[in-house]
Amino acid sequence: MSYENTLLVIKGASRSFGEVVAVKNFSLQVKDGEFVCLLGPSGCGKTTLLRIIAGFETLDSGDVLINGKSIIDLSPHRRPMNMVFQNYALFPHMSVFENIAFSQFLKKKPKEEVARKVRKMLQLVQLEGFETRGPNQISGGQCQRVALARALINEPKVLLLDEPLGALDLKIRKQMQIELKNIQDKLRITFIYVTHDQEEALVMSDRIVLMNEGEIMQVGTPKSIYNHPNSKFSAMFVGENNLLRGKVAKVDSDCLVISVDGLELFANRTINVKTGDPVTLAIRPEKLRITGELEGKSFGNQIRGKVVDTVFFGSVVKYYLRISGNITMVAEDKITDESNSRSIKIGDGVTLGFTRESLNVFAE
């Protein structure tokens, strides 16, 4: 489990299609064995970047290096990476065996060795016995596993995955997410995984690269991106967030006092602002704890609100609250046996408590 070596370096990559800037000055270092997710909305450039790494798109400027050597002049078939395509791209005129063995036959490997390797791959993706089936005789999830085996048999230095689970049902998708993560853990191959599903990114990656409009918005572990988003975009794209607009009322040595629509809120001093600056605040629904009057004081922040709606989500319940004339917020509460006795109803007045640390501040 070594993360020591930097395997892949992307330096200042830029690519435009006519007037549209797809990727703007993108720089990233990926370590050997890391699982990196490129996360962002449609059109943010993540697929273009993946194709640039694979060699299917050229760079307008910048460089891509593997182990210190530039690879941008290499055509795709010479690069030490393999790709799992969004729609699997299985060869329809070949069987599962022939699909997986394709790269090995190209390398003129002996038949027995190829057969052995294919069998190992089928074991890895749990598709033993499927050798002779055709791509149109297997389900979507099975196609995806064949595509994965086909790419992995080559033992690439980097595996590139372009939204591979996008076309699958929710349940199968969640199952495959865990399977992929396990395979990556086992093989310790560097994975670069493109997705627009932020939950998927949180579940699978060692690091997330959040992108928007061709640029990197934030890079970090799932935890750091979730708990400390660095911008309004990051706060809203990953997970749910309550956004508030306010003005800095006071700057203390270690905390900020922000006034929002008559309320006074306290946050840790994480950014450089001065009194009077407009700021945006973000607080996650699950960090808003519904408390009794006295408990609230221990949280650092306390506000009162009125419940306007409650929605049952199975394992959690969400409360939609009106805090003041302009502010509505969402609070999330896990449903446990005790909470049945709490039974908060529409129209109830509640006290919400939250810590200073959970209140994120952005200078926008």
Added chain:
Amino acid sequence: MRKGKIHIFLLLPFWVYYILFFFIPLGILLTYSFWLTTARGLVPTFTLENYWAIFSKKLYFILILRSIRIAFIAAIICVVVSYPVAYSLTFKYKKMQDFVLYLILISLFSSYLVRIYAWKTILGGQGLINQILQYIGLTKEPLSFLLYSPTAVIITLVFIFVPFTILPIFSSLQNIKPELIEAAKDLGANNFEAFYKVTLPLSMSGVVTGFIFSFILSAGDYVTPQLVGGTTGMMIGKIVADQFGMRYNWPFGSALSYFTLFLLALLVYCLIWILKILKLRR
């Protein structure tokens, strides 16, 4: 009119037309091939005499084989010429697709007969090709084999049937998803390997269809050989047409037709079978 059954009524005109003007006449012809003809007219009987008569004169067999040979060569040339065109339209010159396809279609609008006459002029002793060759100085006298020969028939047939070959090949190439080729390259195939292992096999159905079109249409053609074939370029179509014309031997004409049809079908079937074997090995 029950809801689900309306399609039967919609298909009726098609089936009426086809049964009346295609299947029934074919059936009549087949029946004739077992009849005899006398000075008094057709005699309904059942005899294989007409079929044996095909083997009575060497001429018929020679002409059938020559027709098959000419049609085969023409069809091969059609495919060889059409494939690169269809390929570059699909993968390299995508923006020109519509324009070139219209050009190909327009060439089909002009009269088939006019086009054959045009070739007669172009290939002739005073024609364009000979004029150019003599002008450049490559030849001193007009090349005689360019007209009234099997070569002339093949050249003309190719130009007439190439549109029928380009279209199916183009269509099958269009259906290949580009990511399949990208996947092949990603897995280590260079441009040639990607073509040979992915593009070519997946376009084979179009190639076979195009070949069959031009082969069968060429083999039965009897106007082209008549106008540009001369005696050495004569094909079986002329003999069959004669039986229904001045020779007034419909039974023999029918037998000849069906026998040729049978041979052509056998040949096409063998070709497809050979291709299947080759494809399996890839």
